[in-house]
């Protein structure tokens with residue numbers, strides 16, 4: 001799964017609309033402390049369905065919305081859009097007719113999140129399923145936050161098993177089985 005573009009607006013320190021192109025190969029983000037490097041990675045995690053405010057370094061999900069500075073008033077809305085190449089047609093059937101997928105999540109203060117794929121309203125679960133098998137996803141071991149290595153080393157066996165299952169690509173199957181059992 002190839003990510004090609006990330007757009008942020010009102011998300012954490014990215015108050016103005018910002019577009020980052022993601023070319024094939026390795027992308028590095030460099031900058032001084034506090035410039036927003038980790039916020040970019042958190043935007044990726046968030047748009048893929050992250051539910052834990054704590055792993056976004058906040059106490060509630062509204063904390064991802066630009067909180068204002070001495071020079072700028074706070075925002076009431078944050079929006080992140082991730083563009084994913086789908087030429088290989090690996091997306092679930094419902095979205096698999098397009099060459100690119102635009103996955104977006106937007107949050108309004110005190111009103112929660114809404115997700116869209118190519119302009120259609122979808123459930124958070126649809127977004128999670130889209131990324132579940134792709135070694136991506138909000139909980140993918142491919143996303144290693146600052147300080148996570150230490151947590152991994154001291155993890156309990158059950159938590160470490162979950163990490164291994166994700167790495168082995170079977171956690172997507174668990175999610176689908178739970179979905180099927182509900183029907």
Ligand code: ATP
Nearest residue numbers: 012013033034035036037038039063064065066067
């Ligand atoms: P380091 O090199 O220290 O890891 P970094 O480049 O990863 O730094 P981030 O942690 O991404 O930096 O960004 C931190 C900045 O984002 C801080 O200045 C913080 O005030 C700002 N920030 C975080 N959340 C918000 C918010 N909701 N509204 C406005 N600014 C925010």
Ligand code: MG
Nearest residue numbers: 037038039146
């Ligand atoms: Mg950082």
